[in-house]
Amino acid sequence: MEMEHTTQTAPGGAGAGGASPRSSGNLLANPFVRSIILSNILLQLGIWVRNFAILLYVTDQTNNNPYYVSLIYIVEMAPIFVFSIIGGTFADRWKPKKTMVWCDFLSAVSVFVVLLTMIYGSWQAVFLATFVSAILSQFSQPSAMKLFKLHVAEDRLQQVMAMFQSLMAIFMVIGPVIGTFVYQRFGIEISIMIMGIMFLCSALVLIRLPRDQEKEPAKEAPNFRKELVQGLRYVWDSRVLRTLLVNFAAAGLAVGLIQPLGIYVVLENLGKEKDFLQWLLAANGVAMLIGGGMIMAISRKITPQKLLAMGMTVGAVCTMIIGWSHSVPLTIAMQFISGLFFPSIHIGLNTLILQNASQDFVGRVMGALNPMFMGMMVVGMSVSGALKEGLTLSWVHMLAGGLFLLGMLVIVPLIKMAGGRQTVPVQPESAGR
Numbered sequence: 476m477e478m479e480h481t482t483q484t485a486p487g488g489a490g491a492g493g494a495s496p497r498s499s500g501n502l503l504a505n506p507f508v509r510s511i512i513l514s515n516i517l518l519q520l521g522i523w524v525r526n527f528a529i530l531l532y533v534t535d536q537t538n539n540n541p542y543y544v545s546l547i548y549i550v551e552m553a554p555i556f557v558f559s560i561i562g563g564t565f566a567d568r569w570k571p572k573k574t575m576v577w578c579d580f581l582s583a584v585s586v587f588v589v590l591l592t593m594i595y596g597s598w599q600a601v602f603l604a605t606f607v608s609a610i611l612s613q614f615s616q617p618s619a620m621k622l623f624k625l626h627v628a629e630d631r632l633q634q635v636m637a638m639f640q641s642l643m644a645i646f647m648v649i650g651p652v653i654g655t656f657v658y659q660r661f662g663i664e665i666s667i668m669i670m671g672i673m674f675l676c677s678a679l680v681l682i683r684l685p686r687d688q689e690k691e692p693a694k695e696a697p698n699f700r701k702e703l704v705q706g707l708r709y710v711w712d713s714r715v716l717r718t719l720l721v722n723f724a725a726a727g728l729a730v731g732l733i734q735p736l737g738i739y740v741v742l743e744n745l746g747k748e749k750d751f752l753q754w755l756l757a758a759n760g761v762a763m764l765i766g767g768g769m770i771m772a773i774s775r776k777i778t779p780q781k782l783l784a785m786g787m788t789v790g791a792v793c794t795m796i797i798g799w800s801h802s803v804p805l806t807i808a809m810q811f812i813s814g815l816f817f818p819s820i821h822i823g824l825n826t827l828i829l830q831n832a833s834q835d836f837v838g839r840v841m842g843a844l845n846p847m848f849m850g851m852m853v854v855g856m857s858v859s860g861a862l863k864e865g866l867t868l869s870w871v872h873m874l875a876g877g878l879f880l881l882g883m884l885v886i887v888p889l890i891k892m893a894g895g896r897q898t899v900p901v902q903p904e905s906a907g908r
Contacts, residue, residue: 731855798872
C-alpha cells in the first residue's frame with residue numbers, strides 16, 4: 476500500500492505525493508485519527524456505564540460497604556502500576572492495529588463471560604470485568620499513541636491530543652449521568668451487556684484501519700527483560716523524557732493532595748452543605764471542555780512545553796487561592812479557570828512524549844511515565860488527610876500549588892530547546908539500534 480511507504484518520512488514531514496494522512500489539512504480526513512477517535516467514543520461510553528453501574532450495584536449489594544467500594548478503585552488502578560510498562564513493552568514489539576483490535580475483542584469476550592457468571596453464579600464477578608478491561612487497556616493505549624506517531628504529522632500531534640482531551644472532558648460531564656441512568660433504568664445485566672457491545676463495536680471500527688506496516692525481521696530472538704530495560708534506559712538517557720518524569724511526579728502528587736479535599740473546601744471554607752461540591756465540579760468540568768477546544772484551535776501556534784508550563788503555573792495560582800478563599804464566587808471562578816487550563820497539562824505532556832520518543836520506544840516511554848503520575852497521585856491521596864490534620868486545609872493547598880510551580884520550573888529549560896525536543900532522540904547503545 477502507498478500509505479505504508481509515505482508514512483515513513485522524517486517527523487513532521489509529508490509523505491511522497493503529498494496526499495498521505497500525515498499531510499492532510501483536515502485531521503478527521505486521516506483514517507487513523509477518525510477511526511481511533513470513534514473507537515475512543517465507544518470505549519468511553521462502555522467504561523462510564525461500567526464504572527457507575529458497578530459502583531451503584533456494589534453499594535446496593537453491600538449496603539454501602541466501604542471495603543467493596545474501595546475494591547472497585549483498586550481493581551481499576553492496580554493494573555496501571557503492574558501492567559503499564561509490560562503493556563508498553565509488548566506494544567512496541569507487536570503490530571499496533573492488531574494489538575488494539577485484539578484487546579477490545581478480548582475485553583468484550585471477558586465482559587460476556589462475566590455476565591454469564593453473574594447470572595448463574597456470584598455477583599462478585601463484576602470486579603473481574605473492570606480488572607480484565609483495565610489490564611488490556613495497558614496494551615491498547617500505547618498502541619494508539621504509536622499509530623499517531625506513525626501516521627500524524629508532528630505539527631498536528633498537539634491538535635490530536637487536544638481532541639482527545641476534549642473528548643475526555645465531555646465524558647467527565649455526561650459520563651456519570653449516562654452510567655447512572657442506564658443502571659437505574661435497566662439494571663446491572665443490561666449495563667454489563669452494553670459495556671461488552673461497546674468494546675465489540677470499537678474492535679469492529681478498528682478493523683477498518685489500513686493494515687499494519689511490516690517490520691523488518693528481528694536479528695535476534697525477542698527478550699522481554701532486555702526490551703523492558705532498554706525502554707527504561709531510553710527514558711533516563713533522554714534529557715526531555717527525564718524532565719517529564721519529574722514533571723509527571725510533581726503534577727501527580729499535587730493532584731493527589733487536593734483531590735480528596737474538595738468536600739472540606741465546601742464545608743470549612745465556604746460554609747456550604749456537602750452537596751454544593753457538585754457545582755464546583757461542574758464548573759471545573761465545563762471549563763475543561765472549553766479549554767480543550769481552545770487548545771485545539773491554537774495548537775499550531777504554541778509549543779507543547781509552553782502549553783505545559785502555562786497549565787502548571789495557572790494550576791499553582793488557582794490551587795493556592797482556592798485553599799485560602801472563603802468567597803463562593805471567587806472559589807467557583809478559580810475552579811473554572813483551573814479547569815480551563817488543566818487540559819494544557821495533559822496535552823502538553825502527551826505531545827512532548829510523542830515528539831521525543833522514537834516510534835520503536837513509544838509504548839515503553841508511555842508505560843514508564845504514566846505509572847509515575849498515577850503512583851504519585853495515589854501517594855498524595857493517601858497522605859492528604861493526615862497533612863490536613865497536621866497543617867491546615869489552606870497550607871495543604873499551598874503545598875500542592877508549590878508542587879505545580881516545581882513542575883513548571885523544571886520545564887523552563889525545555890522552552891529554550893528547538894521545538895521543545897531533541898532533534899535526534901537518545902538511542903542507547905544497549906538498544907542494539
